Amino acid sequence: MSRIYTIKNKLVESRLFLNRIIAAFIVILLLTSGLVVRLVYLQIVGHEHYTTLAKDNSIKIEPLVPTRGIIYDRHGKVLADNTQSFSLELIPEQIIDLDDTLLRLQKLLDISDEKIDQFQKQRKRQKRFASTPLLMSMSDEEIAKFAVARPYFPGVDIQARLVRHYPYTDLASHVVGYVGRINEAEMKSLPIAEYRGSSHVGKIGIENTYETELHGKTGYAEIETNVQGRAINTVNSVPPVPGENLYLTLDIDLQKTAYDALDTFNGAVVAIEIKTGGVLVFTSRPGFDPNPFVIGISNDAYQALQTSDNQPLYNRALRGLYPPGSTLKPFIGLAGLEYNAISAEHKAFCPGYYQLPNVSHHYRDWKRGGHGSVNMTEAITQSCDVYFYSLALTLGIDRMHNFLHHFGFGEKSGIDLVGEKQGLLPSREWKRNRRNQAWYPGETLITGIGQGFLQVSPIQLARATATLANKGKVVTPFLVKKSAIPEDSLSPQEDLNLNPENINSIISAMINVIHDPHGTAKSIGKDIDYQIAGKTGTAQVFNIKQDAKYNENDINFKLRDHALFISFAPADDPKIAVAVIVENGGHGGSVAAPIAGKVIKQFLGSNHEN
């Protein structure tokens, strides 16, 4: 029975299946007819419409490239703008023998092989009918030469384009940055629609951080063209929205003063307006000329920049990491007062070296023979190392780490530039995780005078100084003014709630650094009607052997100490905070402090006039 049932079932199954095949076929026929109906609609009913769009008068959708926003300094001086420039451009599609044309152009205008290579690379990435530049920013002579020979070069023409221009060249290169040709990686990550027609994109600096604002919004025009592709009529267009103009907090004249003051040294100067956090000076010397990057820097020139000993492409103010040296002492001193680890009047005896209990090692003071008996003020004024060795040991690394962290050491300052380095504020935990080692007391000592593992960037140091000058209200540096927001409605600053008495005693010690006869930076305190508070620092680049005598002149220049200086002024109502780092500059007091002095005097001098 069951077998019969199965057979019958098979028959039912077969019939069911055949029905389904027929049903499927009908569905397929119906859907295909649907496609045909749509095709008839497009190709017969809409034919004329689409033919107008495509064939005789094809509508091209042309992107309308917005002009890039201009970058100004705080007084409206132009840091980056767009200038007219003439370039020699080729349309590969219209050239019969491209190789021959290139060869003849090369002879005519003396074009380097490298430029030809660059052109070939770019050509392959572009459409055959797109105009591709071979020579950018042509000189008048080149334009004249080509103009005469033009009839012999079909498909080659001179085009006027807007090219980004940086009038201050190396002075602001590390702040403003530059734009360059969009490379393949960027082409993938950028929004295609917005960049159809744009050739450049911000690579570093403000140009990079504020790319979206500066670039603007691409518009488009539907252009009717004839058979030759010549535009005859604009059917419809959506105009581009030009990029926003940016106003920086930077003062380019002050920047120039700082840059010139660094003279032949490599180094960085950062100045912050304390009330707002606006960055007034952001100098990294040497800078570089960003203009060649815009038109495509030659390989040789780029290699030269890359391999130069002075590393001009290296943004020291943002990415340079240095031991803060003695500039850390005011912060350590303040930590001692805040934690009640020491009183301001407490005196310590400095014999010129410090010893940990039961350890023979001498932690030496910079002054052989020592400073004698000193209190906090004297220790900061004379930069006594032994006093701070002792204080560091009392505080311990945990409290130091905790306190310094509040001032932004070991974390990015948050300035609106890409690529900032975090620096390093060591802690027990860090050493265990990174080095798998316990923390040693000796390391606490040298951290107390800003040596050892500790690494800070100039912008961090300037920020910490501004926060100190601001009486513990944390300053966050920025470069671009948000023009819509009045300056007094800036985001509320985090307050560290420090004891005003403690701050005042540290500040008065820092005033003594400049205005006391024993001060390490007394040279800059003359001829001014206000007071500057500051602290010098000298950061060791290499370790001196125990008891070895050393003479600065004997040491290879590259191994000479870095000179540092932090300061703010006027001391009673601080307006500007300045951090200076001079690589291999030697002493902070004699090399770094005068640079800060020039910046402060110029800033406050012009402000007084206002």
Place this chain on the structure above:
Amino acid sequence: MKTETRSEQFHPPSVIGNILRKLHIDIPLFIGLFLISLLSFIILYSASSQDMDVLMRQAARVGLAFFLMTILAHVDPYQFKRYSALLFGLGLLLLVAVLILGQFGKGAQRWLDLGFFRFQPSEMIKITTPMMVAWYLAEHALPPKPKQLLIAGILIIIPTLLIAKQPDLGTSLLVASSGAGVLFFAGLSWRFILAITATLTGMTPILWHFMRTYQRDRVLTFLNPEADPLGRGYHIIQSKIAIGSGGIYGKGWLGSTQSELDFLPESSTDFIFAVFAEEFGLFGCVGLLVLYLLIISRCLYIASQAQDTYSRLLASSLAFTFFVYVFVNIGMVIGVLPVVGVPLPLISYGGTSIVTLLSGFGILMSIHTHKKFLPH
């Protein structure tokens, strides 16, 4: 039966026919596939701006695919049935492997690098999913009971979701439809089909929620391509211009201005139909659709002649999936479906889909040429 024997005696088969028969090749199907591949080269030559390199690379892939088809045609369909579950399991494992490896790589990862070539498990799944579902349903009496439906549903959803996660919406759609095809041919009740359709429509907002931004953009663009003419609507606008300007007779071979002038992006891959329509016009398009229909009809005929449930279900589902391929691609190019990454089968440039498609046809040929007893 007697007439057939006689006809063989009076009209001895040609030499080529004889060889093809020994190769287990189904001649009508083979001719259809051959013609369409030929057409593919003709369009590709034009769509790629007469790039011989593209043609040579494609020729190598098509050759390999035809070779693989012949080999599969040789395999007894019983073997496919026997290894269905195993192959399906292997495919799933590879899919998971790709997903895990993808976690380490950047963005979408769809293939495994085997050194000498890149293997896409999702392609294999396109065939093993209908195999698995057909095998499972053939074990039971048809039409399937609710319990079997549930299990079959799970078997389809797992690979579909895994591929959708890659993310590859087009392929996951094809896998889902190949499984659904099996269910349909197995006799899923019409009422149930209606219910599922209604539920899916109701679930659209939920689906929307799970879609990635770019997938949502595609749907929005489909609904209103003119909203973003420089960006995402660009494809569809340009494709419609190309097709519409082709008219009834087309602009002739190599006469396409839209792809020549590079207005039409992806002209040799997903959007190749637009180039075809521009050059060969409505006549060409209808001709191409007829050619596709002939191939599909032959496949459905093969399915109807198949002798066991497994073969029927598998053959009919493969035929149906082939149609879905054609429909989805042409539908998106002419602007009636949203853009999903599905190539025009056997014509678009690109190797993996051709190898999978011809493998499917190999299985169909195997089913047709391995009959255990003669048809009545």
